[in-house]
Amino acid sequence: MIHEILPVGPLACNCSVFGDEQSREAMVVDPGDEIERILEILQRHGLKVTAIVITHAHIDHIGGAQKLKQATGAPVYMNLNDTELQKMLDAQAAWIGMSRVEPVAIDVPAKDGDRLVVGTTEFHVLHTPGHTQGSISLFIPSENKLVAGDTLFRDSIGRTDLPGGDGRQILQSIHQKLLPLPEETVVIPGHGENTTIGREKRFNYFLQ
Numbered sequence: 001m002i003h004e005i006l007p008v009g010p011l012a013c014n015c016s017v018f019g020d021e022q023s024r025e026a027m028v029v030d031p032g033d034e035i036e037r038i039l040e041i042l043q044r045h046g047l048k049v050t051a052i053v054i055t056h057a058h059i060d061h062i063g064g065a066q067k068l069k070q071a072t073g074a075p076v077y078m079n080l081n082d083t084e085l086q087k088m089l090d091a092q093a094a095w096i097g098m099s100r101v102e103p104v105a106i107d108v109p110a111k112d113g114d115r116l117v118v119g120t121t122e123f124h125v126l127h128t129p130g131h132t133q134g135s136i137s138l139f140i141p142s143e144n145k146l147v148a149g150d151t152l153f154r155d156s157i158g159r160t161d162l163p164g165g166d167g168r169q170i171l172q173s174i175h176q177k178l179l180p181l182p183e184e185t186v187v188i189p190g191h192g193e194n195t196t197i198g199r200e201k202r203f204n205y206f207l208q
């Protein structure tokens, strides 16, 4: 499967483009900003977006979703526990000094246990609240990959001091939903370098 990771926007949110070589279907996860660059990648690989997935409603992850939706016509998936947060995009823009973004309508709720399919590849939705109430992670068993949003990072975990954050809950999510995944699973966090489940199990200070 084609997989390109591009850090977008002032906070360098890791946007993932997944593409199926046969069907040319694609999924874009967290199109926070720089939609032109995302469209360029899609065009270069001859891909057609069939799903736009938002790991959580922070502006650096959802900010470009409406632009991408307009350009591709693809439906937007998000967990509805982040609906309140999504209504606060203007406030969020002010917190981090970003310019305002167009709001996007959510087309499909992403719930724990849902399976999204791109070509023949399954993406399992894991509800991992704590960074926000609607935070989700995507596990792709056949690729040995986990898109973790802002829940788990290399050597760190998501901040929980923003509205909707809960420090106990994020640890519970990570311990119950993420650490039981195969150790060799490559973790693509919402920001920064990739890691693996095994590495974080052993070395992540916050998880000891």
Ligand SMILES: [Zn+2]
Pocket: 056, 058, 131, 150
């Ligand atoms: Zn976030």
